Amino acid sequence: MSRRFRGMRVRPLTALQAAAAVAVAVRLARGRTRLPPLSAAPETPLSETRTEAAGAGEISVVIPARDEEHRIGACLTAVLADPDVAEVIVVDDGSSDGTARLAAELGAKVVTGAPLPPGWVGKQWALRQGVEAARGDVVVTLDADTRPAPGLAGAAARALERYDLLTVGPRFVCDGTAEQALHASFLATLVYRFGPIGPAAPPAPHRTVANGQCTAFRRTAMLETDGFARIRGHMTDDVALARSLAAAGWRVGFLEAGGLLEVDMHESAAEVWREWGRSLPLRDVTSPGWQAADLAVVWLTAALPVIRLAAGRPTRLDLALLAVRLLLTGALRGSYARPGPGVLLSPLLDPLTALRLTQATLRPVRTWRGRTYPDAATGAGTASATGTGTGTDSGTATGARETTTAGEVTTESGPPARPGRSAAR
Template sequence: MTLPVLLADAGRLIGVVLLGLQVWLLFVLLARLAPGYSRRPPIAPRRTPRTDTTVTVMVTTLNEANRVGPCLDGLMQQEAPLLEVLVVDSRSTDGTRELVEAAARKDPRIRLVTDDPLPPGWVGKVWALESGLREAKGDWVLGIDADTVPAPGLVGAVIDAVEQDRYDVASFSPQFRDQTAAERFVQPAMLTTLVYRCGAAGATQPPPDRVLANGQCFIARRDLLLANGGYSCARTSWCDDVTLARHLAANGARVGFLDGSQIIQVRSYASLGEMWREWGRSFDLKDATPMWRRWLDVALVWAVQGLPLPTLLVLGALLATGTIALTNAPHAMLWRALLLVNGSALLIRLFMLWALRGSYAERGISFWCSWLADLAAAWRLTLSTARRPKAWRGRSFESLPA
C-alpha cells in the first residue's frame, strides 16, 4: 500500500471520527442555546425609589485605588432600597482606604470595614465577602466588584428582577467597556465558550450543576446565605460566584442569571495579557464542575467553536486542488456532511456574535472579527482546565487544597 493511499485512508478516518463527534456535540449545543430564544430582555434601571425592602451592597477591595472611584460614584447615586454600602478592605496600601473614607464623608451610607487576617484555606475575596456578611443589615446582600460602574437605579432594578421571577439568588451579566481592540478580538470568543457551556443569560433556569453566575453583580437573600453557611462553601474556589450559586441551587434556592448590560458596566483588565491571565484563571469553572464534565465541555468547545473554521478551510483547499470531490466520487457523502455540519456550526457562531453585541459598549471591526479568535479561546479553556492557579491579584494561594 502506497503512502498516498495510507494518507487518504487516515484522512477519511479522521473525517469520520470528527463528524461523529461534531454531530453529537452540535445537538448538545443546540439544546443549551434553545432556551435563549425566549430569554428575558436586559434589565432596565429603576427610575423611582422603593421602600418595602432593604439592600446591603458589599464591595471587596485590595489595592483598588485606580478602579474603585467610578464604582463608589455609581453607588452614591442609588436610591432606596439601598440601606448601606460596606467596602470590605483587606488592608490596601495604595490609597484605596482614603478614597473610601472620602466617599463616606459625602454619603453616610458608605462604611469602610477591615476584614480580619486571611485564615488558612480561604481565597481572599471570599473571606472579605464572608466578613461583610457578618456586618450586613439589609434584607438582601448585593455583591458589587470594585471595577464595575453601577448605573443609577441599579439596586432597585435588581430587586424588581428577582421579585418578578421569584428568585432567591440572582446575578447579572455586565456590559464591557473601554477595552482595547486586542481585547475586543479575543474576549468575545472566550465569553462565547461560557454561553456554549452554560446557556444564555436571561433564559430559563438550568439544572443546578449548569447554573452560571457573575460575582460582579450578585444578589441573595441575607437569611438564605446565613442559613447555608454564608460564603464558606466557596472558600477555596477560584470561581466563587458559580460555586456559591450552584450550592444554593442544589439546596433548593431559585437562582437566576440575567442580562444586566443596561445596569452595570465593567472594565476588569488593563490589557489583553492581563485578561488572558486573570480571566483564564477561573473561566473553566473548575471548582464548581466535576473534572469529567469540564473536559467534556472542552471537547464541545473545540468541536463546535474552535475547529469548524479550520475544517472548512482544509476542505476548501482539498476541493480546490481536486484531492476530494463532492459528486461522483468515493466518500463524497462524508465530505458533504463535514461541510454541512461545520458550516452550520460557523453560522451558529456568527449568530452568537450578533446576540452578544449588547454586552460591549464599544465594538468595532475587532469585535465583529472575534470569531477568528475561536482557536485561541479553545486553547485558553484547555490550559485553564489542565492547570490549577496558585496566585491572584498579588496573593499566593499555594496551600489551597485542590
C-alpha cells in the same frame, strides 16, 4: 477509521462534531424563551416604597476591595448616588495602596478586613465580613471594577421576590480591538457551554452559572446558611456559591442587566488572556467528565471549523457551524458598551481560546492579587461551615457542610437550607 451509518461512511470525528453541534443548537435555542432583562422601575425610588411585596427594605451594597484605588472611584461615585442604597460598605482586604482612604473620602463605610484564615480565598472572606457588618435587609455585592447605573440595586432587590440569590450579566468595556476580540471569543465559549443568560427553566445545580460581579440576596438567609464559608476555598467563587445554594434548594437566578451595569474588567488583551482565561474553565466547580465534554464542544464546534477553513478544507458541517458562530457574533455585540471590529473578528481567535481553556484546565492557577492558595481538592473549601476559627461572633452557621466531590460543589446539611419568604424580615 470509518463506519457505515445508513449507507454513508461517517468518520468518528465527524460524528462527534455533529453530536457537539446538536448540543450547541439545543443550548442556543433556549435564547428564544429566556427571561427579560433586569430593568429599573421608572417611577418611585425603592427607598420611598419599602413594600414587602417587593422583597425590599434597606439595601446595603458591599464591595470587597484589594488594591483597587485606580478602579474603585467610579463604582463608589455611582452607587453612593443611588437613592435606593442605604449604605455602601467597602471591605479593605489588606490593600497596600490608597483603596481604604479613597473609599472613606468618597463617603463609604470602610471595614478593615481581619487576617485571612487558613483555607479561605480572600474575596469570600471579605464578603463574609461585609455581610456581617451590613444593616440592610437586602445585600447587593459589587466588584470594584463595576459601573452601576441608578436603579440597579432597587431592581435587584425587587427581583428577590422571585429568587433567593440573583446575579446579573453586565455590558463589558473593552477599548482595544485585540482586547475586545479575545474577550468576545471567551464569552462565546460560555454561551456554547451553558446557553444564553436568563434561561426560562433553571438548569440543574451542577450546571448553574453565575456572575459574581453583581450579586443580590437577603442578608439574614445568607448569614443563616453561612454561604461564603461553604465555598471558602474556591477560586471560581461565584459559580461555586450559586451551585452550592442551588443544590440546597435556593432559587438561583441569572439575568441580563446590561442596561444597568457596565464592567471594565481588563486593561489589555494580555490581561484577558491571563486572568479571564484562568477562571473560565470552571475547573474547581466542575467534574472531570463535564470538563472534558465542555472542552470537546468548544474544540469541535468553535475551533475546528476555523482551523479547517484556514487550511482550505472546511466541511459542510464546518460551514454551518461558522454561520452559527457569525450569528452569535452579531448577538454578542449587545454585550459590549462600545462594540467595535473586535467583536466581528472574534471567531478568528476561537482556536486560541480553546487552547487557553485547555491549558487552564490541565494546569490551573491558584494565585490572585499576590496570594497563592492551596488546591481546593487538597482540603481548601472542604471544611465544615462551623468551627472555622474565623474569630467572628455572628453565630449564624447552621451546621451545613460543603464538600468537593469529583470537582463539583455539593452540599450536605441537616434541615433544608432554602430560605423562607420571611427571611428578610
